[in-house]
Amino acid sequence: MPLHSPTINLVCTRSLDGNHIALQRWYADHVHLLLATPELQQAQLFRCTQPLAGQPPDYFCMYAFASVEAFEAFEHGKPKQQATELTHAAIGRSSIEIVQRTQYVRKLHRQWPAPSSPSDPTWRLAVCLQSASSWTLATERWLADQLQALRACTPLIAAQVYVQASVQARAQVDEQQDQTTSCFIVLDLAGCDAQSIWSLLQDQLAQSALYGQALSSLRFDWAAKASWQQSWRR
Numbered sequence: 674m675p676l677h678s679p680t681i682n683l684v685c686t687r688s689l690d691g692n693h694i695a696l697q698r699w700y701a702d703h704v705h706l707l708l709a710t711p712e713l714q715q716a717q718l719f720r721c722t723q724p725l726a727g728q729p730p731d732y733f734c735m736y737a738f739a740s741v742e743a744f745e746a747f748e749h750g751k752p753k754q755q756a757t758e759l760t761h762a763a764i765g766r767s768s769i770e771i772v773q774r775t776q777y778v779r780k781l782h783r784q785w786p787a788p789s790s791p792s793d794p795t796w797r798l799a800v801c802l803q804s805a806s807s808w809t810l811a812t813e814r815w816l817a818d819q820l821q822a823l824r825a826c827t828p829l830i831a832a833q834v835y836v837q838a839s840v841q842a843r844a845q846v847d848e849q850q851d852q853t854t855s856c857f858i859v860l861d862l863a864g865c866d867a868q869s870i871w872s873l874l875q876d877q878l879a880q881s882a883l884y885g886q887a888l889s890s891l892r893f894d895w896a897a898k899a900s901w902q903q904s905w906r907r
Contacts, residue, residue: 680738681835683857685730685773692768693720693731697902699765700734704905706756712738712747715906719797719899725871726800727895730772732902733799741838744776773801777835777857780808781817784831785824793864795830797899798871800858805890808836808854814885819877823860827870831861854888867898 688696697718704716714737721729738744747753760766787795806812820832837855862870878891 721897723898729897781834804888811886
């Protein structure tokens with residue numbers, strides 16, 4: 674069964690020499706060339722400014738596609754190959770290390786009113802996690818409810834939850850098969866201390882399910898406070 678959900682290619686990088694200006698200039702050139710491909714819709718680059726769990730990357734870039742099939746066409750197409758060849762040899766590429774590259778399908782997208790004070794800075798909490806249980810509709814209900822509960826006690830503006838594309842595809846083949854779930858969660862907030870929000874989120878994810886079925890045996894690969902750096906759109 675083909676997938677038609679919005680898809681991202683999450684690429685996490687680390688600066689090898691600390692030259693962040695050069696790194697961002699390289700990204701700007703690289704993504705500009707990639708947008709020549711018809712499948713890539715937009716991209717957003719974030720810098721991790723405060724590690725909260727594990728070993729977060731220095732940057733992560735979210736490349737947006739209409740579907741997994743669109744990403745596959747992009748990945749194996751000639752325009753992408755040509756763009757990669759050009760930017761692989763460009764100044765600054767040798768100082769960038771790719772530490773993660775994962776494709777995810779979006780399962781939840783929630784938005785709430787922004788806080789009344791426009792002076793509150795907005796920021797993003799990014800979390801990569803694993804669970805011993807598979808993703809189901811019951812899981813989706815549970816997580817949607819936990820995010821709603823988190824919104825009640827924090828200035829949460831938006832939340833997006835992604836499930837690794839390969840995991841989602843296997844689940845459609847056999848929904849009863851026991852398997853792990855890899856998730857990427859991004860929360861947009863205004864003001865507040867990142868460490869406090871991270872603690873609240875961990876507590877919330879440890880709660881038993883009022884609706885649906887909670888994910889079991891959660892393991893956090895990494896979590897970080899992140900700030901938006903650049904966006905590209907065709």
